[in-house]
Amino acid sequence: MNQFPQFNTNSGFKSSRIGDQIDAIYERLVKTFENPPPSDDPGVSATIGFALEALQLISHLYEDKLALKSYNLFHTIMDAPIPEIHSHKKWEASCLTISGAYKGGKPIPQVEDHQDNYTQHVLTFLNHHFELATGDDGQDQDIPIQNALYALVLTSNPLLPVSLKSFDSTKSLFVRGIQYAIQGDRLPSLRKTTLLFLPLICDQWFNANSPIMNSKQMRSFCIGWASAVDSVDLEQAPAIKMAALTVLLEMINSPHWCPHVVPEKLALLKDLKLVPDGFQPLQNCINNPNVIDTIRDAENPMAIVYWVTTLWSKYAELKPKVQEQLKTTTKEIMKNEQTPGSDVSRSPIGKCLLDMTLELRKVKDELRQYPTWPPNPAAAPLEKKAKDLGLAVGALNTIRRG
């Protein structure tokens, strides 16, 4: 009796293999929720109650197979025609399943959630728990919200951007929910997940024609977001760093939000060199003439240096107006840097010039590998880059000389 037997026949539910047992349990759960007893059936409460009890117990077990099954069961439950009187059990069951799916905080392997309504299920779930969390009685909903945000952030669903575009994330309830999730008194893991989620809705939030919340709320949100970023070791979390940079760029690009950006967080601009070419939030910012003024006026002297350095690396892509702003700002910076006995070449602008010169030299060396005639299509991007860098180096040298 001390050891479980090795089963050797193949009919019915009888296997010591845990995978088979999990299959049988989830198969029964799916059946229960897909075809619940009718509301006038006296057994409906007991049936759903036993299913819920089983879910509560199995939710403590974690393994990849279970996570995938929990994820699929979550969507089944969200679609389940549960009688209204038992809706609280439905929500509880959905909480347990999504918790089982994202307990490990890992993407679910081999998930096939290419249906648009899957995202809708998660958003419906999220809204429900935002409502509970921000309601009058203010229930603690950190875990369900975190799991729902995980489901959106970690999904491999290619239809997610489309689904989110059709979803209005600027509705009052949703905005309050995100504000709730980013606040300092929430679970650190929830705040991290929220940081990861924000880039998915930043277009609706920060590029809206009219502000989605009042100034006080925006200020509060920015402080909450800044403290959430501070709570994370960004060097160990590159995904969160990228998410934070995205949100920061969208904020400073927004006329409504830029006054509320926490100045200390402009230090994140130092890492702009890490972003890939064509990074859309950055492209939006570099040609926005207001951005350079916003950053210059912020109470963070290093922020303008980081931004100017970034702009010089993209000098050729800038609009003429922004180029003029850049030259003017660079002169101001160099003027401030010039102190008796200081070495200009070691200043940030000098270092930027040096970097660009070295880069230019490197590009030219690469170009020499191609014959000058006939023209080689592979050399065209290098020629353009060399031309752009030459333009920037020339302009910066001109400013430096005088």
Add this chain to the structure above:
Amino acid sequence: MNYDLLKIVASVSLGNIPTGADATFPQWAGPDPTIVHVQAILYSSLAASLISAFIAMLGKQWLTRYAQVDMRGSVVDRSRYRQRKMNGMTAWHFDLVIEGLPLMLQASLLLLGYALSNYLFIINRVVASVIIGFAGFGLLFYLLITSAATFSYNCPFQTPLSLIIHFLIHFDDKHKKYLRRTGKWFNHVFSCKKWRWQVPKQGGAGVPHAYDFNDTSDHIELFIPNPSTQPTMLFNKETDWEDYVLDSDCIIWMFDMCIDVDVIMAIMKFIPEVVWHAGIHTTPLQRLYDTMFECFDHSSGCPIVIPKFRDKAYLAAKALLHLILQRKCIGKEHAAGVFESISSKHLPLAPESYDGDSDLTSTLGIIDCVFGHPKSINWQDFSFTTVHHVWMGHILLYHAWDVLQHCQSLPDEIKQFITHSFCLDSPPASIIADCLFIISLTLGIPLHRDDLSATDKR
């Protein structure tokens, strides 16, 4: 003489009156009728003596066969073989047959005494009086010691007759209707079947005792229904049911016979190895409970396990829990009232605060829950041995089965055990499997009979 008589009858029937020599009745020329009577009794005595001797010789052979170990194999196999032979002796009343031999000899002696007395009485009354005197004295003495032995079981002068009378009286001691009962007893003895398996009532699908046996004359087979209609079974179909009956008989016999502590400990250690299915009619439940109870010091009001009896208490508690849960599953002890009897007098045994003995404390905690004193068990405080943890998972599966049969919600102690086991770093697969089976039961997924099983002990 017969010829003469026939001639007279023939003459009369033809209307001829027999005359002369024909009309006289023939006279008896053989031995005296008294001699015939005496000789008949003497021959009876001789026959009884010879039959006794014959049966005694056969009995000698039977006992030799019983005593010999004529098979190889493990201790368990040989013990079961011996138990099987012992069960046969009991079923076929071997002791009664052997006890009958002295009775026949005594009857033979009585007949001899009577025949001698009768014979000598017609030859010489003085000599006869001596024989009658001694025979009467012997008979009187026998009657006296039989009476004494019948009235006092502790009397050392037991005779076969006194044992039989005592048995008949004791058979229905309550109502003193032993005469009527004796008839019934004889009916019972003569209509007694060799295999007296009780066919349990069908309890519907999922009821554990819903199985049957087919007697195929040379062996007993389990009834295996068609896969489409097969009820959910509690025990493995490949379980050797008869062997478990033998095991249980052996355990009960040794429990009754042995007083050696080591033997008792070995028996209690063996009890969880047996599947106590519905074919087993007697269990040592009360004895186990008493054994466990004796290991506690109750002087302070709350029971504390006596340190030197810790191992005994643990083995008794484990055996008791195993037995009670399996028997509750099949509704045996529960129906018989043994469970209620123990429950009514049971006082919580688990210590209020954890004392560091995880295995014993957890077992006592579950016993308290089963006997109607539910309490929260902090599984996370425990650090089980793996063997105990695996056993606990399996026995709680029976507990869950029992509870869910009555459509009740899973008890907290089981839920907490599952939660605790799932949260461990790397729980043994068998524990996870048992926990998943419990969850399956919650959902109404029928267990296959192979899902609950016992390992082969050999």
